Amino acid sequence: MQSTGKLSEKKYDVVVVGGGIIGLASAYAAVKKGLSVALVEREAQNKDASVRNFGFITVSGQKRGAHWQRARYTRDVWADIAPKAGIDIEHSGLHMLIQRPEAMDVAEAFLKTPMGADCQLLSQAEIAKQAPYLHQGLGVLYSPHELRVESKTAIGKLATWLQHAHGVDFYNQTSVQLVTLPKVYTSRGTLTAEHCVVCPGADLYSLYPETLAQAQAKLCTLNMLRVMPKQAFTLNAAVMSDLSFARYDGFAQLPEAKGLISLLDKVQAAERQAGVHLIVVQSADGSLIIGDSHDYSDRELPFRDVRIDELIINECQRVLNIGDMDVVQHWLGVYPSGDDVVFKAAPEKGVVVGSVTGGTGASTGFAFGEELIDLVLESKQ
Numbered sequence: 431m432q433s434t435g436k437l438s439e440k441k442y443d444v445v446v447v448g449g450g451i452i453g454l455a456s457a458y459a460a461v462k463k464g465l466s467v468a469l470v471e472r473e474a475q476n477k478d479a480s481v482r483n484f485g486f487i488t489v490s491g492q493k494r495g496a497h498w499q500r501a502r503y504t505r506d507v508w509a510d511i512a513p514k515a516g517i518d519i520e521h522s523g524l525h526m527l528i529q530r531p532e533a534m535d536v537a538e539a540f541l542k543t544p545m546g547a548d549c550q551l552l553s554q555a556e557i558a559k560q561a562p563y564l565h566q567g568l569g570v571l572y573s574p575h576e577l578r579v580e581s582k583t584a585i586g587k588l589a590t591w592l593q594h595a596h597g598v599d600f601y602n603q604t605s606v607q608l609v610t611l612p613k614v615y616t617s618r619g620t621l622t623a624e625h626c627v628v629c630p631g632a633d634l635y636s637l638y639p640e641t642l643a644q645a646q647a648k649l650c651t652l653n654m655l656r657v658m659p660k661q662a663f664t665l666n667a668a669v670m671s672d673l674s675f676a677r678y679d680g681f682a683q684l685p686e687a688k689g690l691i692s693l694l695d696k697v698q699a700a701e702r703q704a705g706v707h708l709i710v711v712q713s714a715d716g717s718l719i720i721g722d723s724h725d726y727s728d729r730e731l732p733f734r735d736v737r738i739d740e741l742i743i744n745e746c747q748r749v750l751n752i753g754d755m756d757v758v759q760h761w762l763g764v765y766p767s768g769d770d771v772v773f774k775a776a777p778e779k780g781v782v783v784g785s786v787t788g789g790t791g792a793s794t795g796f797a798f799g800e801e802l803i804d805l806v807l808e809s810k811q
């Protein structure tokens with residue numbers, strides 16, 4: 431990966447700012463249109479939300495309508511490019527353990543919507559076969575759509591593939607400080623471009639702060655853990671719980687979710703106040719990433735509250751019957767959370783600023799990257 435070499439003097443069709451999943455997806459959308467692309471990333475490689483996430487490419491549960499469609503499309507792009515970029519799909523599908531009648535109401539209502547097509551409630555025999563490690567519940571909602579990639583390596587592999595297979599020039603350890611097209615001023619000199627797409631993730635202040643302020647975004651800090659079960663076992667699909675029915679828009683915005691939400695606000699008040707719900711995914715070494723929590727603030731929170739980790743571990747134990755586990759890693763992650771699930775704007779001709787403001791960039795990024803490239807090309811006309 432090019433990082434400290436001399437900046438090219440050529441005129442690019444597009445300079446993309448930010449090497450997270452949204453910047454990479456935008457670069458991919460641009461090269462698919464035959465455009466020449468440079469991508470500028472402040473760090474040696476992304477170290478933010480795009481590598482701190484679960485790598486959980488989720489369709490079921492995404493907000494009904496355009497965002498759910500983004501997720502369907504993005505999932506298909508991941509399935510197409512993962513083998514080309516050398517990215518393993520660790521597992522696919524989703525099991526949502528239903529532990530309360532109110533959650534069953536939500537699952538049944540979801541199945542009646544267009545989003546429920548191809549999803550199903552599993553029979554007891556199917557649960558015993560597909561997910562024997564789940565505790566006994568009232569049922570399991572199965573969604574076939576989901577994929578899981580190991581983000582901490584997938585993001586680097588995606589960048590390498592875009593460089594070698596699609597000719598994207600990468601300038602890492604390089605910060606973009608000002609854009610006045612055709613000039614893009616960086617900490618290492620000037621690039622020249624017809625268009626610029628700014629994908630700054632949670633950095634709402636360095637470039638186009640007034641435009642990004644329109645997203646009305648707070649910064650959401652999440653607790654995440656990697657645990658190693660003491661006894662080896664294989665997860666056949668991602669796992670979520672009743673708390674997720676009350677949290678993910680595609681379920682929680684159904685009228686039938688009201689009963690579950692008010693029940694959980696009483697019986698799992700600590701989890702609800704900390705924004706805790708459960709996602710469990712597995713890595714190739716058998717470890718599990720479990721999370722998460724949601725703390726909204728006007729700034730990135732520096733300190734991790736271990737009591738929230740306990741809430742996540744307890745929820746995991748209530749859902750998975752896998753015995754003892756060691757916590758081997760914990761970390762915080764941050765994403766911008768706005769009025770809407772995405773934010774995009776063209777502050778001037780040839781420049782677009784975009785951010786996924788609903789915490790779903792791995793799941794919706796390839797569709798959103800195409801929207802950003804379409805918008806920046808339109809903004810020049």
Ligand SMILES: Cc1cc2nc3c(=O)[nH]c(=O)nc-3n(C[C@H](O)[C@H](O)[C@H](O)COP(=O)(O)OP(=O)(O)OC[C@H]3O[C@@H](n4cnc5c(N)ncnc54)[C@H](O)[C@@H]3O)c2cc1C
Nearest residue numbers: 448450451452472480483484486606631763790791792793
């Ligand atoms: C803990 C956690 C778990 C999550 N889990 C999931 C999940 O499982 N599935 C899912 O779909 N979504 C998940 N999300 C959300 C998802 O990770 C984000 O929506 C997505 O990663 C955002 O990508 P991004 O490219 O916008 O931002 P980022 O990953 O933050 O990348 C932005 C990049 O821009 C660079 N940059 C910024 N300004 C400049 C500049 N001026 N010059 C040069 N470079 C600059 C930064 O260095 C950074 O590398 C999760 C988020 C978190 C925090």
